[in-house]
Structure formats: C-alpha cells, structure tokens
Amino acid sequence: MEGVIDAVTRDLLTREEGLDWTVTEFVRVVDARLPPRVFYKHCPELRQARVVTPAGIPVHLQLLGSDPQALAANARQALALGATSLDLNFGCPAKTVNRHDGGASLLRDPHRVERAVAAVAGAVEGAIPVTAKIRLGFADKQLALACARAAEDGGARHLVVHARTRNEGYRPPAHWEWIARIRAQLTIPVIANGDIWTLADYWKARSLSGCEDVMLGRAVLADPLLPRRIRHWQRTGEGLPATPWQARAEVLHRYAERQRQHLPERVVVSLLKQWLNIMRGRDAEAARRFATLRRETRLDAFLAGLRAPGDEPAPERREAAPLAC
Ligand SMILES: Cc1cc2nc3c(=O)[nH]c(=O)nc-3n(C[C@H](O)[C@H](O)[C@H](O)COP(=O)(O)O)c2cc1C
Known part of the structure; x- marks a missing residue:
C-alpha cells in the first residue's frame, strides 16, 4: 500500500x-x-x-x-x-x-x-x-x-x-x-x-x-x-481473543525502533500517527491514544504515550467464530 x-x-x-x-x-x-x-x-x-x-x-x-x-x-x-x-x-x-x-x-x-x-x-x-x-x-x-x-x-x-x-x-x-x-x-x-x-x-x-x-x-x-x-x-474453527491494545502498541514500538535508525524522528512520529489513525477507526483504545497524542511531535514522548496504562478493559474479548466452516 x-x-x-x-x-x-x-x-x-x-x-x-x-x-x-x-x-x-x-x-x-x-x-x-x-x-x-x-x-x-x-x-x-x-x-x-x-x-x-x-x-x-x-x-x-x-x-x-x-x-x-x-x-x-x-x-x-x-x-x-x-x-x-x-x-x-x-x-x-x-x-x-x-x-x-x-x-x-x-x-x-x-x-x-x-x-x-x-x-x-x-x-x-x-x-x-x-x-x-x-x-x-x-x-x-x-x-x-x-x-x-x-x-x-x-x-x-x-x-x-x-x-x-x-x-x-x-x-x-x-x-x-x-x-x-x-x-x-x-x-x-x-x-x-x-x-x-x-x-x-x-x-x-x-x-x-x-x-x-x-x-x-x-x-x-x-x-x-x-x-x-x-x-x-x-x-x-475456533475464534481467538480480540487483539489487545498492548499488542498493537508493541507493533508500533517495533516499527518506530526500526524506522528511527534511518529516518528523522519527526518523520517517524508522523508515520506512527498515520498508522494509529488507521487503527483508531477499529479500536476504541487506539482512538483514545490518537486523541491524546495527535499534537505530540517528540518520538520518545509519543512512544511513552502508546505504552502508558490506558482504559482498555482487562477481560479477554473473544470475537465470535463464524458457525460454518
Ligand atoms: C493508503 C493506501 C494505499 C494503497 N496503496 C495501494 C497500492 O500501492 N497498491 C494496491 O494494489 N493497492 C493499494 N491500496 C488499496 C488496498 O490494497 C486495498 O485494495 C483497499 O484498501 C481495499 O482493501 P481493504 O478494505 O482491505 O483496505 C491502497 C489503499 C490505501 C488506503
């Protein structure tokens, strides 16, 4: 893409x-x-x-x-x-x-x-x-x-x-x-x-x-x-639990660590915002993080904001598995 x-x-x-x-x-x-x-x-x-x-x-x-x-x-x-x-x-x-x-x-x-x-x-x-x-x-x-x-x-x-x-x-x-x-x-x-x-x-x-x-x-x-x-x-034929926010944040972290090796930090922050923007349409916690971090331009602060404890409910959410297979 x-x-x-x-x-x-x-x-x-x-x-x-x-x-x-x-x-x-x-x-x-x-x-x-x-x-x-x-x-x-x-x-x-x-x-x-x-x-x-x-x-x-x-x-x-x-x-x-x-x-x-x-x-x-x-x-x-x-x-x-x-x-x-x-x-x-x-x-x-x-x-x-x-x-x-x-x-x-x-x-x-x-x-x-x-x-x-x-x-x-x-x-x-x-x-x-x-x-x-x-x-x-x-x-x-x-x-x-x-x-x-x-x-x-x-x-x-x-x-x-x-x-x-x-x-x-x-x-x-x-x-x-x-x-x-x-x-x-x-x-x-x-x-x-x-x-x-x-x-x-x-x-x-x-x-x-x-x-x-x-x-x-x-x-x-x-x-x-x-x-x-x-x-x-x-x-x-089984459904796995829905992806928790921390797993999404982990991917963003790994991405940032790789990209900062060859791109300026402000570019990495805008790439992270672009990715988080796609996540937020489908995940309430991502939407909350996006709202908090949208004006952040410092990479380390942005990453800390992704990892900070959030509101996501702890219980495991399991996506219903389709019945037919
Ligand atoms: C930002 C963006 C860039 C895209 N770039 C490409 C591309 O380079 N080549 C391509 O075949 N499709 C590209 N697409 C289309 C997607 O591959 C896909 O066909 C489209 O988003 C619909 O599928 P989805 O609803 O699963 O995203 C792009 C889509 C978006 C949103």
Whole structure:
C-alpha cells in the first residue's frame, strides 16, 4: 500500500502467521525504463537471494502504468533484478494517478487492461507469474466482467478484485457478491478484497464471493493479528481473543525502533500517527491514544504515550467464530 507498507512494515506484519504473500507499493511506470534504484527502493528484498520477508513470506512487486511498451521494459528490468512475481495495479483511485492514465482509469477500456497484462506477460515469457488487481469499474460496474476477463486473457495468473468501483473510493460497503459473478466467468484464481476487517467479515466475504482466498489491506494495519486469527479459525474453527491494545502498541514500538535508525524522528512520529489513525477507526483504545497524542511531535514522548496504562478493559474479548466452516 502506497505510502504505508514498506519493507519494514512487511517484515513486522509477516512475523505473525497467516499471510501467504505480500505486495510492494506500486512502482509508477510512465514511459521510460526505470533505474534499478527505483525498484530497490520499493522492494529492498530484491537485493536478497530470495524475494521474501525475513519470515520467508514472498514479496510480489507491483507495477502501475498504462503504456504497454513501458510496462514491458520495466517488467524485463524487474525480472533482471530478481523479481519473482509481478502484479499490475488497475485499482488505484488517486486523482493524480488517474489523470495521468494510470490505475483504475484503465478500467474504462478492457482492451487496454488486456494489452497491459499481455505486454508484461510477454516480456517475462513465463519466467515468473504476472498477476493483476482491479476494482469493479471506474464510474460504474458495467465493465467489471469484461475487465476481469481481459486480465485473464492477457495472461494474469490470478486476479485480485477490490469489490468497489473507483468512484466508490473506500466507502462501505464492498460488493463481495460481484466477485462471485466474476469468478463464474474466469478460470484463474480470484481473490476477494475490500472491507475485510474482522473474522466475521472474512467469512462473509468468502461466502458471498465464493473465493478461497482474500487479500487484506487496511485491516492488517488496524489489527496486525487478524491474519493469525483467520488462520487459527481455518485450522480449528475456533475464534481467538480480540487483539489487545498492548499488542498493537508493541507493533508500533517495533516499527518506530526500526524506522528511527534511518529516518528523522519527526518523520517517524508522523508515520506512527498515520498508522494509529488507521487503527483508531477499529479500536476504541487506539482512538483514545490518537486523541491524546495527535499534537505530540517528540518520538520518545509519543512512544511513552502508546505504552502508558490506558482504559482498555482487562477481560479477554473473544470475537465470535463464524458457525460454518
Ligand atoms: C493508503 C493506501 C494505499 C494503497 N496503496 C495501494 C497500492 O500501492 N497498491 C494496491 O494494489 N493497492 C493499494 N491500496 C488499496 C488496498 O490494497 C486495498 O485494495 C483497499 O484498501 C481495499 O482493501 P481493504 O478494505 O482491505 O483496505 C491502497 C489503499 C490505501 C488506503
């Protein structure tokens, strides 16, 4: 996720079990072949023998662009640098990106989706998988099925569907039932994405979409132990206790300790605020901490504020496990 998930975050979030793979922030492809440093910046894991987090979870490199030739040139560059999987972003709703003909703007023309995927798949000649991520459309859902088919026809090995249109932004609800319609038309695996915040959401998204797998976005930041709860439920049918505040604070602490080694303290504080801001929408204690710390600019004081005793009730809150399995 652009501006939010970097290699440090990927490392921290994959230490807990539950995530099968991760994706980099998008590498913006305009017209030229980008220098290696751009790829290394987005994906420092490329410098290793295996493109994985320290816990061994694969990292897929994501490209965002519209020009097939430029995408192909950069796919070759990524392959030469050691990428082991390439994902194409057709979901980004940002105005600047869409104005420059990137991300979700391609969903207005399924042929362009197909050409982009085919160019990248052709460039890597089957050496590594090429995958795609779409929304249900730009302004409306009329082309949702056509765009999904276009990604498959272009050679995508799997398709992630964020179940909203571009114009729906991040507003609930996500239309998971639309993903079932897409699945019915495709032979490649389809992965459901959008608004999966809890174990119950996970179950509902799976049931309505029929997908085996889901992709988690903001929820992994809001609740870093959600993937573990989902995995535990898959194995045992039991719900684990809800993530206590101290566990969330611990992740933020570890993050800060890593980031302060190479970033100025005020930047680390603003990154922490950004993360806490995502947490606060889903956790009352995070919301209280955010309200108290929002004007704090000193890193150590901020971290102390995260750890200070709070109001969170001690009893274990257990998220209800879905009944079906
Ligand atoms: C700040 C932010 C940055 C994002 N950056 C990316 C990105 O670089 N690539 C991508 O495929 N999706 C990106 N997304 C979209 C998420 O991956 C995901 O599809 C979307 O947030 C819906 O899923 P969620 O409700 O689980 O968060 C971003 C979302 C947010 C909020």
